[in-house]
Amino acid sequence: MRTLRLIRAGFVANLKMLGTSSFFLLTSTVQPVIFATIAFYMFRTGGRSGTLLYAALGAGMMGIWSTTLFASGGMIQWQRWQGTLELGVAAPAPLPLVYFPFSLANTVTGAYALAATLVWGRILFGVPLHLVHPWLFFLALPATLLSLGLFGLLLGSSFILYRHANALANLLEYPVWIASGLIFSLSVLPGWSRPISWILPPTWGARALRDAAIGGAVWGPLGMTLLLGLASIGASAISLGWFERRARRDATLSLT
Amino acid sequence: MTRWLRVFLVGGVISYRGLFNWIRPSIYIPTMLGSPLFQIIFFAKLGQYAKAQDTGFYVVGNAVQVCAMASVYGMTMAIANERWFGTLGPLLASPGNRAAVFLGRGLPVLANGLVVSAFGFAVGAVVLGFHPGWAAVPSLAAVVVATACSCTAFGMLLGSIGLRAKDFWFAANLSYFLMLLLCGVNIPIDQLPGWLSAISRCLPLTHGIMAARQVAAGASLVDVGGLVWTELSVGACYGVGAYLLFRLLERESRRAAVLDSY
Amino acid sequence: MRGVSFAVERGELFGLLGPNGAGKTTTIKMLITLLLPTSGQARVLGHDVVSDAREVRKRIGYVFGGDRGLYERLSALDNLRYFAELYGVSGRDQRRRIDEVLELVGLKGRERERVEGYSRGMRQRLHIARGILHDPEVVFLDEPTIGVDPVGARELRALMANLIATGKTVLLTTHYMFEADELCDRIAVIAHGRIVGHGTPAELKAGVADGRVTEIEVFGIDDPVLDRLRAVEGVTAVVVEDRDQKQLLVVQSTGDRELTHELLGRLDGVSVGRVASREPTLEDAYVALVTE
Numbered sequence: 001m002r003t004l005r006l007i008r009a010g011f012v013a014n015l016k017m018l019g020t021s022s023f024f025l026l027t028s029t030v031q032p033v034i035f036a037t038i039a040f041y042m043f044r045t046g047g048r049s050g051t052l053l054y055a056a057l058g059a060g061m062m063g064i065w066s067t068t069l070f071a072s073g074g075m076i077q078w079q080r081w082q083g084t085l086e087l088g089v090a091a092p093a094p095l096p097l098v099y100f101p102f103s104l105a106n107t108v109t110g111a112y113a114l115a116a117t118l119v120w121g122r123i124l125f126g127v128p129l130h131l132v133h134p135w136l137f138f139l140a141l142p143a144t145l146l147s148l149g150l151f152g153l154l155l156g157s158s159f160i161l162y163r164h165a166n167a168l169a170n171l172l173e174y175p176v177w178i179a180s181g182l183i184f185s186l187s188v189l190p191g192w193s194r195p196i197s198w199i200l201p202p203t204w205g206a207r208a209l210r211d212a213a214i215g216g217a218v219w220g221p222l223g224m225t226l227l228l229g230l231a232s233i234g235a236s237a238i239s240l241g242w243f244e245r246r247a248r249r250d251a252t253l254s255l256t
Numbered sequence: 257m258t259r260w261l262r263v264f265l266v267g268g269v270i271s272y273r274g275l276f277n278w279i280r281p282s283i284y285i286p287t288m289l290g291s292p293l294f295q296i297i298f299f300a301k302l303g304q305y306a307k308a309q310d311t312g313f314y315v316v317g318n319a320v321q322v323c324a325m326a327s328v329y330g331m332t333m334a335i336a337n338e339r340w341f342g343t344l345g346p347l348l349a350s351p352g353n354r355a356a357v358f359l360g361r362g363l364p365v366l367a368n369g370l371v372v373s374a375f376g377f378a379v380g381a382v383v384l385g386f387h388p389g390w391a392a393v394p395s396l397a398a399v400v401v402a403t404a405c406s407c408t409a410f411g412m413l414l415g416s417i418g419l420r421a422k423d424f425w426f427a428a429n430l431s432y433f434l435m436l437l438l439c440g441v442n443i444p445i446d447q448l449p450g451w452l453s454a455i456s457r458c459l460p461l462t463h464g465i466m467a468a469r470q471v472a473a474g475a476s477l478v479d480v481g482g483l484v485w486t487e488l489s490v491g492a493c494y495g496v497g498a499y500l501l502f503r504l505l506e507r508e509s510r511r512a513a514v515l516d517s518y
Numbered sequence: 519m520r521g522v523s524f525a526v527e528r529g530e531l532f533g534l535l536g537p538n539g540a541g542k543t544t545t546i547k548m549l550i551t552l553l554l555p556t557s558g559q560a561r562v563l564g565h566d567v568v569s570d571a572r573e574v575r576k577r578i579g580y581v582f583g584g585d586r587g588l589y590e591r592l593s594a595l596d597n598l599r600y601f602a603e604l605y606g607v608s609g610r611d612q613r614r615r616i617d618e619v620l621e622l623v624g625l626k627g628r629e630r631e632r633v634e635g636y637s638r639g640m641r642q643r644l645h646i647a648r649g650i651l652h653d654p655e656v657v658f659l660d661e662p663t664i665g666v667d668p669v670g671a672r673e674l675r676a677l678m679a680n681l682i683a684t685g686k687t688v689l690l691t692t693h694y695m696f697e698a699d700e701l702c703d704r705i706a707v708i709a710h711g712r713i714v715g716h717g718t719p720a721e722l723k724a725g726v727a728d729g730r731v732t733e734i735e736v737f738g739i740d741d742p743v744l745d746r747l748r749a750v751e752g753v754t755a756v757v758v759e760d761r762d763q764k765q766l767l768v769v770q771s772t773g774d775r776e777l778t779h780e781l782l783g784r785l786d787g788v789s790v791g792r793v794a795s796r797e798p799t800l801e802d803a804y805v806a807l808v809t810e
Contacts, residue, residue, distance in 0.1 A: 002606070009603035017591045026429055034433045039302065041443045046307035083586025086552055087648075091604045092576040098604065174294035184305035248554045251547075 006093055010101025011108075018109050024071065032063030032113040033120050039183055040125045053128060053213060056121035058183030061206045063113020064148060065176055071106035072152030073169040075099060076160040076243070086253050095240045096153060096233065103156060104149035111145060137212035140222055144205030147229030151201045154232040157239035182206045201228040288368065292322035292376050293383075299442050300384050309444075315386040316469050317441040319376030320400060323369035324407040324439075324461045325432060330365035331411025332418055332428045362408045369404040370397075388472035395477040396468060402484050403464030406491020410460045412498035416505065440465050460494065463487040519544055520711035521558075526689060526704075531682045533702035534691040537808055541711040542691035543582075546658050549689070550580045562656060576606065580658040581649035583642050583665070590634040594625060594644050597633060598651060605652040619647040622677065639670045646677065656687045663697065675701055695801045709808035723800045729754070731798045732778055734767040735791030746784040752777060755806040764791060770798060770806050 018024050036059030043055050076099065079085040088098045121127030131137050159165035177183070179193060180202040186194065197203045208221035247253045300314040377396070380386040388396060414428055436442065438452060439461040445453040456462045464487040467480035477484075519541050526532040534542045547553040549560055551571040559566065565573040589597050595616070602612045620626045623643040636644065642662065650657060659678065663671040678701055681688055692698055698705050699719045707715040707722070715722060739758065747756050752771040759766040771777050778795055 005609060006603050009600050013589065013592060013596060013600040016596060017589060020591050026426060030430065031433055034437050038437055038442050039306070041447055042303060042306040042308040045309070045447065081586075082589065083584070084589060086582070087587065087601070087604070090550055090552055090575055090580065092572055092606055093604065171290040171294075174291065174298045178294060178298050178301060184302050188301050188305050245554075248552060251544075251553055253552055 003097060006097060007101045007104070010098070011105045014102045014105035015109065018071070018105060024067070024109065028063055028067050028110055028112045029116045031066060032059045032117050035059045035062055035183075036117040036120060037124075040121065040127075044125075051214075052121060052125060053130075054210060055183060056117045056127050057114070057209055057213060058206065060111075060114030060117040061180075061182045061202060061209070062177050063117070064107060064110035064145070065180070065182070065202050066173060067110035067113070068103075068107045068148050068152040069155065069169055069172055069176070071109075072103040072149075073155045073159045073165065073172075075102055075106070075152075075156040077165065080160075080253070080255070083254065089244060089248070089253060094237075095244055096157075096237050099156065099240070100149065100153050100236075103152035104146070107145050107149040107152055110148075111141070114141075131213045132215040133212045133218060136218045136222075137209065140205070140208040140212045140218060140225075143222055144201075144208060144225055147201045147205060147225040147232075150229040150232040150236070154236045154239065157236045157243060160243055161239070176200060176202060179203070180206060198224075199228070201225055201232070204228065288326060288372050289375050292318070292325070292372055293379050295322060296376055296379050297383060300380075303442070311380075311384050312386045312388070312472060313469065314442060315377070315380030315384060316388075316472050317465050319373055319380055320403055320465050320468050321436065321439070321441045321461060322376045323373035323400060323404050324435060326372040327365055327369040327404055327407035328411040328414060328431060328435075329428060330368055331362060331408050332415040334365060334415065362412065365411065366401075366404050366408050369407065370400060373400045373404070389474070392471050392474070395471045395475075395480075398477055399464055399467045399471055399480065399484060402488050402491075403461060403468070406460040406464065406487050406494065409491040409495035409498060413494045413501065416498045416501040435459060435461055438462075458490065460487065460490050463490065519555075522708070522711070522713055523558075524706050524713060524716065526687060528687050529682065529685065530703045531678065531688045531690065531701055533698040533705040534689065534708055535693065535695070535698045535705050535804065536691075536708035537693055540708045540808070542693075542708055543660055544711075545708070546580070546660050546689065546691060550578055550658055551575055577654055578656045578658065579605075579649040579652060579654035580660070581645045581662055582660045583645050583662055585638070585641065588633045588641065588644060588648075591632060593630045593632050594620075594636070594647075595629040597644065598629070598647060601648050602651055607652045615651060615653070619651055622650075622680075623647045624673065639666045642666050642674070643670075646674070650681070654686070656689070657681060659688065659690045661692055662690070663692070663694070695804050699800050707804060707807045715803070715807040719800060722803050725803055728774065729770060729772045729798050730774065730776070731796050731802055732767075732769045732771070732776075732781060733792075733794045733796070734769065734781065734785070735761075735764055735793070736767055736785065737764050737789040737791065739765055739767070739788055743785065743788060747781060750777060750780050750784065753781075755809065757805055757809055768802070768805070770802055 036056055039055035039059055040052060043051055076085065079088060079099075079102075089095065091098055118127070118129060122129050155169075159168065162168060178189070179197045180200050181189070181197060182202060186197055186203075189197070204221040204224040207216075208218050208225055210216065211218045211221060296315060296318040299318050300311050303309055303314045304311065374397075377388075410431075414431060417427060438445070438448070438456045439459055440456065441461070445456045445462065448456065463483045467483035467487065470480050470483075471477070522541070522545055524532075534545060536542050544553065548555050549562055549567060551567050551574050554568060559568075561567065562574045563577050565577075567574055589600070592600070598616045598619070599612065602616060607615055617626075620629050623646050625640065625643055625647065628640070633641065633644065642665065646659075646662065649659070662678070663674050666674060675697065678688060678690065690698075690702065702719065704718050705716065705722060706713050715725070717725075744756055744758070747753060747767070747769060750771075752773050752775060753769055754772055755768075755770040757768045757770075759768065769777070769781060776795060778793060782790065782793070
């Protein structure tokens with residue numbers, strides 16, 4: 001119960017802070033909408049009209065990944081700049097629990113991207129917003145966001161261990177869009193890349209959402225998404241543990 | 257004359273190094289080379305799946321666009337960062353010819369853009385199997401140089417705006433996305449609604465990409481001369497605009513003493 | 519740190535006094551589990567700060583002050599709401615407790631404003647509010663009145679005394695002598711990573727009580743001369759303070775003897791201005807301890 005309260009507290013706090021950031025606004029609405037538009041034109045040209053919803057969902061997921069990557073990737077570093085990292089470490093709660101809510105808030109605001117691409121698609125390109133399995137869709141969505149929120153925590157706790165994490169973050173945007181098959185089928189990628197796709201939570205989350213919207217088996221991808229989310233918890237705990245020990249030993253918690 | 261050249265070259269390179277803090281390999285490689293690599297692959301694969309255009313369309317479009325990214329960002333940073341590092345004051349107080357200083361900033365950015373573009377084409381050849389043919393390479397290079405020039409000028413304008421505006425990154429990032437959509441990088445501009453394609457023609461990169469595609473398909477440099485000139489003219493307009501804006505801001509800030517408050 | 523050892527009793531207001539760079543903040547950070555000591559042991563409320571960090575964190579609060587350390591884009595109220603949860607204030611008590619601390623630090627009425635608009639003094643007060651929000655048994659305060667205006671600082675000191683009255687134990691670091699004198703039950707003087715003196719304020723004063731201080735204004739002085747002064751029998755310390763064009767030599771000595779003549783004798787060839795002789799203060803004791 002305490003745990004849930006703490007998660008809610010951090011979630012709400014970060015949500016309020018994100019509302020004031022123009023960078024966030026850009027990544028979560030303008031960028032996905034532009035990519036969605038490019039995709040809509042391309043799909044229309046190629047005659048795959050039936051997959052405009054596919055494109056809208058894909059672009060939305062791309063936006064969710066971008067927010068997760070950039071906001072959560074830099075999260076621990078940001079706390080350090082704010083001077084609040086020490087407060088987090090000195091709290092009685094375990095560090096992963098302290099920062100998971102922030103990561104979750106980052107990912108959830110990425111859902112604006114999904115809403116934006118769907119609305120944009122509907123209004124400007126006549127994308128049909130008919131969902132084949134609506135209940136499953138609204139189950140798959142929070143599950144995907146939860147899983148990505150956990151994955152975001154892993155990103156944040158790993159990036160803080162490297163000095164040039166920002167460059168790394170830039171490098172992971174397109175590749176994950178490609179490897180997760182967010183906006184095109186994995187069939188256009190070479191076979192050897194398949195295992196990479198399988199360990200990425202966005203792959204399964206996107207698949208679950210697509211299957212729920214357009215038709216397909218939802219439960220498999222849904223299960224994989226949650227499983228990978230759980231794995232992320234374990235990996236984050238390890239990563240954050242390393243970080244905390246090293247930072248306390250080397251006195252780097254309060255450095256900018 | 258030689259003094260002008262020195263300010264141009266030496267001042268440009270040194271300031272570039274200092275401000276454009278991506279030059280370390282650990283940062284340069286992921287940002288300048290890694291990102292374009294995957295951008296090209298992304299759109300080529302998307303195009304393949306959507307069955308919209310052939311691979312070459314996307315390779316050429318994106319390989320030229322990535323030099324735009326390098327130029328626009330590089331230039332914006334080179335100029336706007338002067339403010340953050342507080343070097344704007346000393347710069348404006350220096351006696352160096354403004355134009356020389358300004359252009360000197362642009363040269364390294366231009367060179368960088370070329371490197372990135374060449375890399376993009378290499379990616380297209382090695383990873384995606386698109387070979388425009390060796391005969392096309394010199395003409396392609398010329399087109400890319402012209403495009404890089406006009407994009408650098410555009411970057412100068414954004415950078416100059418950045419000197420004044422509070423959040424210039426927003427404008428720079430926004431322009432990146434808009435150019436991706438509007439300049440014919442992934443969508444032929446005649447597919448866009450009329451008013452949008454009109455905007456496209458006023459942006460840098462658009463004509464350069466059109467020329468590059470024709471050259472890759474076998475046209476000679478003479479054939480695309482018109483397009484290249486248009487591209488350079490568009491760039492020149494932005495360059496002039498940037499210069500004027502810079503002088504205006506400089507004069508205004510000296511009057512209003514607001515330089516350091518940025 | 520070069521080896522620090524001390525003990526704080528429950529209910530005490532203990533002061534760590536020392537100049538900048540002495541190691542006060544480092545010491546506190548080790549006690550609040552933010553730094554791992556390279557050797558030795560420390561226990562807070564019976565729990566080891568390394569092996570039992572979690573238990574320590576539950577029972578302590580700390581205030582570091584400064585401009586950072588708060589979520590700028592949130593209001594003070596939102597900050598406190600979050601930290602209340604983070605530090606385990608029970609759900610039912612949160613609203614009441616937040617109200618209490620806001621009242622206590624004098625921020626009532628301004629809690630809905632964003633922290634980014636707060637002045638230094640207001641931030642300091644908010645830091646303190648956050649530090650005591652969860653009613654910890656032990657409170658660590660690192661230079662809490664630094665950068666705060668005199669009136670505000672006075673209020674903060676009253677607050678600190680109040681904390682003791684409510685049964686808490688407080689460890690305070692400061693480089694203001696008078697603050698330590700006024701508030702602390704016991705003081706440890708830290709300099710260069712080591713404890714150079716400790717005891718109650720009265721004991722520290724007693725250390726220099728039966729001595730004298732001679733102040734000599736000079737215009738230009740160098741080390742050989744200072745060494746000659748130090749060699750005078752009875753002299754325990756010679757401190758040089760720069761005052762624009764001149765220097766003030768503060769010579770501490772034991773015993774009741776007036777050393778003025780002897781000192782002036784050694785200052786042959788040096789331009790001398792005013793000379794005064796007086797009783798030592800706690801400040802002198804402190805200065806002597808930290809400049810050794």
